[in-house]
Amino acid sequence: MSGPARVTHASTRAAVLDLVRAAGMISRVGLVNATGLTGGTISTVVRGLIDEGLVAETGHAESTGGKRRVMLQLNHFARYAVGVHLDDARITYVLTNLGGAVVARISRAGAGADEPAAVVARVAREVGALIDSVGVERDRILGLGLVAARPAEHHEFGRAVERATGLPVVLDNDATAAAIGEHWSGGVGATSTFAALFMGSDVGAGIVLGGTTYRGPSGHTGEIGHTCLDVDGPRCRCGARGCLEVLAGPAAVVEQARADRALSRAAGLVGGRTRAATPVAADFAAISRAARQGNTRAVALLERSARYFAAAARTLANVLDLEVLVLTGPSFAIAGSIYLPVLRAELDSAFIARDAHPISVRLSPSAASAPAIGAAAIVLQSELVPRRQGLRLPDDLAAEEPPVFGQLVR
Amino acid sequence: MSGPARVTHASTRAAVLDLVRAAGMISRVGLVNATGLTGGTISTVVRGLIDEGLVAETGHAESTGGKRRVMLQLNHFARYAVGVHLDDARITYVLTNLGGAVVARISRAGAGADEPAAVVARVAREVGALIDSVGVERDRILGLGLVAARPAEHHEFGRAVERATGLPVVLDNDATAAAIGEHWSGGVGATSTFAALFMGSDVGAGIVLGGTTYRGPSGHTGEIGHTCLDVDGPRCRCGARGCLEVLAGPAAVVEQARADRALSRAAGLVGGRTRAATPVAADFAAISRAARQGNTRAVALLERSARYFAAAARTLANVLDLEVLVLTGPSFAIAGSIYLPVLRAELDSAFIARDAHPISVRLSPSAASAPAIGAAAIVLQSELVPRRQGLRLPDDLAAEEPPVFGQLVR
DNA sequence: CGAGGATTCTTCAGTTACTAAACAAAGAAA
DNA sequence: TTTCTTTGTTTAGTAACTGAAGAATCCTCG
Structure with a gap:
């Protein structure tokens, strides 16, 4: 059905543009080195980008013995x-x-x-x-x-x-x-393999492998909320037992806190007896606040949750050979300082590929709006970036194409 | 450093060759539909493959109202x-x-x-x-x-x-x-996302995402042996607690069996008291034989192991949105019939994306030599298949290139 | 100050891998 | 036989490169 298959100018243009963005400031020679393309190609691609107003020349670099490099920057406010x-x-x-x-x-x-x-x-x-x-x-x-x-x-x-x-x-x-937000905001290398552990009202993980986001055949990727951490644990809504979500997800933490009278009062939990409309996030925030203010029961509760998260994160890291793990999402924005050291300790001591390369665990600088x-x-x-790259491959089914995420609707 | 970046004829040639291999028998028109390339392109690529002796024309298909399709097949004994x-x-x-x-x-x-x-x-x-x-x-x-x-x-x-x-x-x-063996032997679609759960003397998983094998940045991918299944479980050599390997790996099963006097005698375990050179595989085979012959203690032992494997498999499937899970390796060749139903039951009841697509769990037809x-x-x-496709991307470090697997040495 | 080298960037002819479209060949239907 | 359908080939044209020559810019040193 869809269009041509060859890797057209579009993908090179996008790759160059992405390099300019990632580098912040780079010369044409820098692009030649980074892409492996020749100077001539870079020259014409860059000219096109400048003509479109996406890239601008901004001054010169110091000379290294010959002509100074003209530095290029993204024209940030073009789009x-x-x-x-x-x-x-x-x-x-x-x-x-x-x-x-x-x-x-x-x-x-x-x-x-x-x-x-x-x-x-x-x-x-x-x-x-x-x-x-x-x-x-x-x-x-x-x-x-x-x-x-x-x-x-x-x-x-x-x-x-x-x-x-x-x-x-x-x-x-x-x-x-x-x-993708983490990847795009830099801090993580352009070709790195990493996961964003996400905690909002629920739990998930975004996965980027070698710089490419992995969504899976049906977009149900990174469901670490249903990582099994206890084969005999409590039953989860997914049908299994001992999932991370029931053991340590935000809803579970809030439920455990509500069962603790003293903590409920100290943290001023809004949920209380009644099931309010959206209380989990608010109560989770209240518990985190209490923990930061030194409430030992709140700290213990969150650290218990963190230990489960750490085990799930380790599993994820071992399966995917991760280089970086970033904690993001509203809930980590609030409680990240408690979870981070626990995860870091777990991965420093038990990540299987740690002899081959380190794994860096960090908190997103903009977790709430990531x-x-x-x-x-x-x-x-x-x-x-072009829609599809490379060849369209068989499994010619696809009479009714499944919904595709990360692409424009229509 | 390395060569040109464009997707050359080589990759198209390889894609076409791979389609011919995967299809078993296919016409040029079939290749046109499968690749999205035009008839002209397929014509010349196929001619090249025939000239090299890699592909051969083998008869005709039934007519569908016009000229009959000339069928192409891999020249299996060319290489x-x-x-x-x-x-x-x-x-x-x-x-x-x-x-x-x-x-x-x-x-x-x-x-x-x-x-x-x-x-x-x-x-x-x-x-x-x-x-x-x-x-x-x-x-x-x-x-x-x-x-x-x-x-x-x-x-x-x-x-x-x-x-x-x-x-x-x-x-x-x-x-x-x-x-890759499973993928190559067919049975799994060319663009499918699947994992091969491997059990030999140890445990691991091979991962293929959308038809491409995933090796990770350091080749330490699919270490499901260190999936955490019990945060308070026994300590593992990796430094963590409750890993699949210590709870249910072949060595663990054998150890548990040896501790059971009656079972040891019934199964005729060679390991016995002393630590022989390579007894784990032999003893695991003996236990499996005993289980197949109806020894209830052996069955119980293996089913216990299977439940842990099932939990790990579910985690893997949920994280990667798997479509197929294949059990392979020497140990599954022997004990697969006991593990298979347990894994199947777990994934049928608790795979998170099961509403979006089914997950098929099966035993490799050639598990021992897979x-x-x-x-x-x-x-x-x-x-x-060409070495690298697409553009070489930055992170220009790589002064000392790490060892690359799955490519020819030198 | 000006020649000569170094480096950066551009230009341009040539190559590769495609596409589109016309054409040829082979069979089916009438 | 004529006409239609489908398959496969040929050919001219094009996009996106490469490679190499050349122009521009800067530094250095006599």
């Missing part, structure tokens, strides 16, 4: 992207520039049980406000990334948002988005 | 490859043709504590005998795949084998090789 993260507890909006830097950011209460149509209208309104707040022309915005825990359920919603905002919409998983930033980054990628 | 699997207990040799079909196969005792030089000489002799047994000319053999549990330790050994046999040698992990077959398949791949 923009919107990222929206639908969490149960909150909806986070960011507007980023071409470099993935956040230009504007707002956060509002979650949608709860509102009518879908009302939510669409609200999202469109809030996206409009976000854009207007910095006065960017609409035609400079490449699109809108919409990420959530179960993106497949938001397909129609995405279509509606597309109609309401007039922006092309890309759907994806929030954990995957968080990983999924939204990633959502915007996906838009940037899907606009700047 | 050969040798696969060698170094297990602690046994060394397995196979000679396969271009299609990956086993032409000759021998199996000898493991090397134990023999001198490396002696082992090299022995391997070279036995490879020679293997080749001579079917009278294939040396120059039709593409190379020798050498797979083992820790391939990095066999680098020098591989060089020596290369010198002794005169064949180019490719090193790789045995679990990865087993996965790693050796895979080793040969790696040679076929590394000869017929």
Whole structure:
């Protein structure tokens, strides 16, 4: 069905553009070394990028004995992207520039049980406000990334948002988005193999292998919430026993805290007896606050959870031969300082490939908005990187194509 | 450093060749549909393959209203490859043709504590005998795949084998090789995402994602032996607690059986009190035999192990969104019938993406020699598939390049 | 200050791997 | 036989490279 298969100019252009972005500032010779292409090719590709206004020449480097290199930089404010993260507890909006830097950011209460149509209208309104707040022309915005825990359920919603905002919409998983956000924000090498451990209202992992995000055949990748950590443990909603989610997920932590009268009172848990609309995230935050203020029962509770997370992270690292593990998402934004040392200790002492290469465990510098930033980054990628690379391979089935994430809807 | 970056004719040629191999028999039009290339391109690529003697025209298909399709097939006996699997207990040799079909196969005792030089000489002799047994000319053999549990330790050994046999040698992990063997032998779709759960003297998993084998940045992929299944479990040699290997690996099963006097006697365990040279595999086989003959204690022991394996397999499937899981390796060749139903039940009831797509769990039809077959398949791949595809990307470090598996040494 | 080397960047002819489209060949249906 | 369908080949054209020559810029040293 779809178009030609050869690796066209488009992919080279995207690779060069991505190098310029990743490097921050680089010369044509630098691009020659980094890509393996010849100077002539780089010359023409760069000229095209400059003509489009995506890249600009910005001064010169020091001479190394001959002509000074002309330095190139991304023209950061040439294009923009919107990222929206639908969490149960909150909806986070960011507007980023071409470099993935956040230009504007707002956060509002979650949608709860509102009518879908009302939510669409609200999202469109809030996206409009976000854009207007910095006065960017609409035609400079490449699109809108919409990420959530179960993106497949938001397909129609995405279509509606597309109609309401007039922006092309890309759907994806929030954990995957968080990983892409980390990758895009630098800090992790361009070809690195890493996972973003995500904790929001639920748990997941975004996976990037050798610089390429891995989504799996049905987009259900990185379900570490259902990593088995006790074959005889309590039963999980997935049907199995002893999953990370039931043992140590945010909902489990909150439930355990609520069962502890003294802790409930000290932390001022809002959930209490009654099942409120979106209490897990709020209560988890309250427990984390209590822990940071030295409440030993809160600390013990979170450290217990962290030990389970550490075991799951180790499993993940061993299976995928990870180089980097980043903790992101709203819940890690709050409680990361408690989880981080526990995970680090586990992976330093028991990562199987540690003799071959170290594994770096760190907390995202922007954990709370990482999924939204990633959502915007996906838009940037899907606009700047070619849709499919390489040959289309068989399994010619695909009469009814499955929903594809991380690509523009329609 | 290394060569050009564009996707050259070589990769298309390899893709077409691989399609011919995978399909068994296919027409040019079939290749057009499968690749997305035009008829003209397929025409010239196929002509090249026929000229090289790798592909042959073999009759016609029924007409569908017009000219009958000329069917193409791999010229199976145009080239050969040798696969060698170094297990602690046994060394397995196979000679396969271009299609990956086993032409000759021998199996000898493991090397134990023999001198490396002696082992090299022995391997070279036995490879020679293997080749001579079917009278294939040396120059039709593409190379020798050498797979083992820790391939990095066999680098020098591989060089020596290369010198002794005169064949180019490719090193790789045995679990990865087993996965490639399964992939190559068909049964698993060309673009499928699957894992080969491997049990020999130890435990591992070979991973193929969307048709591409995943080796990780340091080749330490699929270490499911160190999947955590009990955060408070017994300590493992990797430094952690409750790893699959200590809870349910072959060595653990054998140890548990030896502690059971009645079972030891019934199964006739050779290990007994003393630590013999390579008893684990033999004893594991004895336990499996006893279980198949209805010994309830042996059955209970293996089923207990299977439950742990099932939990680890579920974790793996959930993280990678697997479509297929194949059990391979010598130990599954013997005990697969006991493990298979337990794993199947677990994944049918608790695989998180099961609503999106089914996961098929099956036993390899050639579990015992799968790693050796895979080793040969790696040679076929590394000869017929281009080294690197796409652009070489940055992280320009790599002054001292790390050892690369799955590619020819030198 | 100006020649000569070093380095960076551009230009341009040539190559490769494709596509598109016309054409030829072979069989089916009428 | 004529006409249609399908398969496969040939040919001219094109995109995206490479390689090599040349232009531009800067440094150094007499």
